[in-house]
Amino acid sequence: xxxxxxxxxxxxxxxxxxxxxxxxxxxxxxxxxxxxxxxxxxxxxxxxxxxxxxxxxxxxxxxxxxxxxxxxxxxxxxxxxxxxxxxxxxxxxxxxxxxxxxxxxxxxxxxxxxxxxxxxxxxxxxxxxxxxxxxxxxxxxxxxxxxxxxxxxxxxxxxxxxxxxxxxxxxxxxxxxxxxxxxxxxxxxxxxxxxxxxxxxxxxxxxxxxxxxxxxxxxxxxxxxxxxxxxxxxxxxxxxxxxxxxxxxxxxxxxxxxxxxxxxxxxxxxxxxxxxxxxxxxxxxxxxxxxxxxxxxxxxxxxxxxxxxxxxxxxxxxxxxxxxxxxxxxxxxxxxxxxxxxxxxxxxxxxxxxxxxxxxxxxxxxxxxxxxxxxxxxxxxxxxxxxxxxxxxxxxxxxxxxxxxxxxxxxxxxxxxxxxxxxxxxxxxxxxxxxxxxxxxxxxxxxxxxxxxxxxxxxxxxxxxxxxxxxxxxxxxxxxxxxxxxxxxxx
Numbered sequence: 001x002x003x004x005x006x007x008x009x010x011x012x013x014x015x016x017x018x019x020x021x022x023x024x025x026x027x028x029x030x031x032x033x034x035x036x037x038x039x040x041x042x043x044x045x046x047x048x049x050x051x052x053x054x055x056x057x058x059x060x061x062x063x064x065x066x067x068x069x070x071x072x073x074x075x076x077x078x079x080x081x082x083x084x085x086x087x088x089x090x091x092x093x094x095x096x097x098x099x100x101x102x103x104x105x106x107x108x109x110x111x112x113x114x115x116x117x118x119x120x121x122x123x124x125x126x127x128x129x130x131x132x133x134x135x136x137x138x139x140x141x142x143x144x145x146x147x148x149x150x151x152x153x154x155x156x157x158x159x160x161x162x163x164x165x166x167x168x169x170x171x172x173x174x175x176x177x178x179x180x181x182x183x184x185x186x187x188x189x190x191x192x193x194x195x196x197x198x199x200x201x202x203x204x205x206x207x208x209x210x211x212x213x214x215x216x217x218x219x220x221x222x223x224x225x226x227x228x229x230x231x232x233x234x235x236x237x238x239x240x241x242x243x244x245x246x247x248x249x250x251x252x253x254x255x256x257x258x259x260x261x262x263x264x265x266x267x268x269x270x271x272x273x274x275x276x277x278x279x280x281x282x283x284x285x286x287x288x289x290x291x292x293x294x295x296x297x298x299x300x301x302x303x304x305x306x307x308x309x310x311x312x313x314x315x316x317x318x319x320x321x322x323x324x325x326x327x328x329x330x331x332x333x334x335x336x337x338x339x340x341x342x343x344x345x346x347x348x349x350x351x352x353x354x355x356x357x358x359x360x361x362x363x364x365x366x367x368x369x370x371x372x373x374x375x376x377x378x379x380x381x382x383x384x385x386x387x388x389x390x391x392x393x394x395x396x397x398x399x400x401x402x403x404x405x406x407x408x409x410x411x412x413x414x415x416x417x418x419x420x421x422x423x424x425x426x427x428x429x430x431x432x433x434x435x436x437x438x439x440x441x442x443x444x445x446x447x448x449x450x451x452x453x454x455x456x457x458x459x460x461x462x463x464x465x466x467x468x469x470x471x472x473x474x475x476x477x478x479x480x481x482x483x484x485x486x487x488x489x490x491x
Contacts, residue, residue: 235390376389395423403420422448432474
């Protein structure tokens with residue numbers, strides 16, 4: 001009986017001890033899993049730090065986003081991989097901010113981004129400093145985190161010296177990005193400290209850059225053309241500029257051998273620079289630079305720093321040009337304008353800078369071309385004065401009787417008068433008769449529209465013979481037309 005009681009007590013002790021071992025084993029397993037989870041998330045945290053640094057570096061470099069792809073883990077979206085035109089792709093992982101020191105960036109008074117840290121949501125961010133109390137620029141080094149002996153450690157010198165930040169408890173945060181938003185023309189990164197960084201898509205920037213370049217080509221052509229137009233210059237040909245099956249502009253050929261390309265409307269919100277006379281001052285014949293903003297049907301005068309209108313004078317070298325300027329504070333591109341060799345400055349419309357937008361809903365028409373029978377009118381905006389260039393028009397000649405089917409009938413020593421009309425003829429027109437085989441011809445007119453030709457045949461002109469008369473007609477602008485009239489002896 002006593003042995004049975006002793007056995008029972010031993011059994012009960014073994015069961016109790018086994019329970020303790022099981023509980024201890026469970027706690028050890030949970031601890032190992034938590035440490036492993038912390039280490040994994042610490043690795044992601046360091047990846048996000050490098051990604052944040054890469055995003056900031058694009059603000060100071062000519063780099064753009066080509067595409068953004070989601071990253072999945074365990075069937076759920078865990079972050080994004082972002083690809084650039086020049087830099088290596090980066091991956092940004094999602095996460096919480098619970099007991100992890102919250103890193104961020106802030107621009108100091110010197111305009112440089114430095115690393116900041118705060119240890120709770122209620123704390124204000126402070127600049128991270130090195131062992132000598134100097135702020136750490138984001139371009140210099142990225143902080144690195146690790147977990148050792150259950151504590152968060154951070155290094156600001158690439159791992160040479162580690163600083164303790166506290167116990168690694170709770171669910172560590174790994175993200176410095178509150179949100180990543182596709183804003184159409186750019187990707188907007190909103191940091192957890194409230195600041196935002198915008199990186200343009202390459203495709204959008206390419207559109208903006210192309211339209212900016214074409215707008216400046218229009219300006220240069222318009223300025224040069226306005227400076228050389230006179231009564232002796234006229235257009236000889238107008239050819240369309242094609243992209244695939246689309247007409248995207250035209251090339252104008254002039255009588256002096258020069259040619260100018262003009263590009264048509266765009267799909268961006270590029271402002272349109274043109275020129276206009278000041279109709280409020282009829283005695284002022286100068287053209288002044290104007291600007292028309294996307295979605296508006298009126299122009300504004302472009303003014304210098306004294307508030308004065310700027311005249312369009314190619315000889316002065318003060319050609320106005322559009323350009324794109326990037327704001328390093330938010331990463332966006334804005335429209336800017338430069339005069340001659342002066343530095344470009346942001347355009348201000350209603351007191352605000354104009355953000356460059358390649359996804360414009362109201363595409364701006366940057367060129368209007370009108371071709372009439374005797375002139376071409378070119379306008380860059382649709383609301384300013386036209387440049388008018390005379391056209392090398394064709395010469396239309398009309399022959400009444402007795403000229404039948406391009407021929408006349410004459411006998412030996414005969415004389416014949418016939419008339420013809422030149423449409424739109426004026427004092428610049430001339431007609432030169434050219435005869436053969438002994439024929440003689442004179443041409444006279446009183447109004448330059450109706451002309452009379454007098455033809456005399458020679459004594460050598462006999463039955464069965466033919467000849468011809470050439471009328472060389474000029475409009476005085478370089479256009480020539482030759483009319484051939486057959487001369488036959490009647491049967």
